[in-house]
Amino acid sequence: MKPKLTLKQIAFELDVSVSTVSKALRDSPEIGEDTRQKVKAFAKLYNYKPNNIALSLKNRKTRTIGLVLPEIVHDFFATVISGIEEVANKKGYNVIICLSNNSFDREVMNMEMLANGSTDGFILSVAKETQQKRDYHHLQEVINQGMPVVLVDRVVDEIICDKVIIDDAEGAAKAVQHLIDSGCRSIAIITTVDYVSVGKLRTNGYLNALRKNNITVNEDLILKIEDIDQSQEQIDEFLKSRNVDAVFAVNEQFAASAVKALVSKGLTVPEDVLVISFSDGELSRRFMPSLSTVNQHGAEMGARAAQLLIERLERVVDEERYQTAIINTSLIERESTLKTKKPVV
Amino acid sequence: MKPKLTLKQIAFELDVSVSTVSKALRDSPEIGEDTRQKVKAFAKLYNYKPNNIALSLKNRKTRTIGLVLPEIVHDFFATVISGIEEVANKKGYNVIICLSNNSFDREVMNMEMLANGSTDGFILSVAKETQQKRDYHHLQEVINQGMPVVLVDRVVDEIICDKVIIDDAEGAAKAVQHLIDSGCRSIAIITTVDYVSVGKLRTNGYLNALRKNNITVNEDLILKIEDIDQSQEQIDEFLKSRNVDAVFAVNEQFAASAVKALVSKGLTVPEDVLVISFSDGELSRRFMPSLSTVNQHGAEMGARAAQLLIERLERVVDEERYQTAIINTSLIERESTLKTKKPVV
């Protein structure tokens, strides 16, 4: 077990000073050609790499991004991570990930932990519980300390900083419009409780689309789910007693559950009822029937967030001028909204 | 924007020395009761938190775990991360995540990046390309530098270190046995190319189970897939021309594709053909029919890996004695292997 090579070691071996070694390696003109070569050769031979921690301390920069997410077993967030990782790595940054598990306390803890020198800035999607409490002091605090924050997807209006979102309402409207264009008039929505920002926005999009097409909103066709663990039962129950020709679900899980509920009711998707989902993931792609959905482009959101954060860290961007990047959604049409004759099996 | 409070600042404000402040905060008996109280009160008031980077440099420990994974948009790895995060956080460690995207070069780069002081040790699941190249010098290198490594899931025999795996062969055998017990005799397997260690092991489990039950292996029922992106076509093609009463797939995606292929062939699952998958994820749970599967307990694997690594970092464990933890698999029976009368729809 050889300990890591340091400047001091090299200096000792070559009988020069530490500063000489440092300067030689950084090609300072202060150092004579021959010693420079000697040092560089030695460093290369023994594979010297500067110690990141020491550099961080010296430069007061860690080249590390703190990422705090509500969950990770979820295609959307996974793709966001991929996007962040991609650009962060390209620019020489590391990504430190913490999971809040949708808990406010863990979110606060994680941020405090990372704020003490571990990272230069944050990318964050706030926990459900945080949205419910509306307590954002931990965000404001790190911002006050001069650490830039970029909010992703689940943003909060009260905090002024860079943000990356999709136009949830527009995406939802697009989905619902697609259902309407397919001839549906009795469209149910399966959504989340209102304090989940994106859920509320998607609900709004649903409502807007209906109004725009002069379809009267039927409150009885709106199901708001609090806990995803009991969603299947609630959806079964909900759909059993209602006659609809289409269902819009604000996430893949709800959509899959809806299909299941409809089938168990003896209906067929898409022949009898169209179903469209939100957030394109493995489930939508592989489901039978494959699910039409609104693509959130998670990787792109992550990439954009990382880019915004790094630009701010490297001050190429105007201080005090924050921007909100809106990533386009796109409608992916698959089998679940394909209105055709029932195929002969 | 207030800069972070440091010991020096506190010392200056309170007109004592830095060492006094440090000792007071750590409750050293060297410091008189009154100054101690004064310092602690001040620190609390202004919410002093020691700088992690400085601590890392001083202690030569970062309390950070480097995690290098092939991919993340994949339920299994996502649950592994959850498990690691959980115990790491509990023990006061951070987790730095890097993605190799199954590329050898990126895996090497990531490890070199993290090895220069950023982390105390590694948890790693090797990239597909690395398994193919059989080049593990980057692993040996960090180990030689005294950084412990724990391999997870995709392990390599050539490296001596702690490992966490499941008994892939046994899990696969369990799945196949379940099919046999349900009366199937003509069982196809959809697996990966052999250099993917877990794929090969699962294939072996399949073979073992058949032999144990005196079913002759039919090489024609074995499909090895290299690239998941073209898997659907290959699986369609494969199943179209073969008559089987069951399919064992080594992952969820293949299983879903298999069902799709069978259905498009006019067959029904599970009435005509049973299908069982490996790795319990969202897809298996939500699919229609829901897929029976072998649960890998990813969170548990991650938790165990983190535990092993931390134990080694904190030297509570015998040096030079490495262990391989084998996490139990469990068979989850769902609709896709439920042999019943065809329900009346």
Place this chain on the structure above:
DNA sequence: TTTCAACACGAAAACGTTTTCGGACCGGTA
């Protein structure tokens, strides 16, 4: 009064870098 603990605190080194500043040496010019 002297001596000696005990007590309370500060100075300094160390972790591994980078950078500023100063200095030694050498050649050339006045």
Place this chain on the structure above:
DNA sequence: TACCGGTCCGAAAACGTTTTCGTGTTGAAA
């Protein structure tokens, strides 16, 4: 000879901690 300007290098400070060691003050014992 005296001075000056380069060239090449080293000492030291700094980043924010912890810890070892030293030191000054006090009070009590001799």
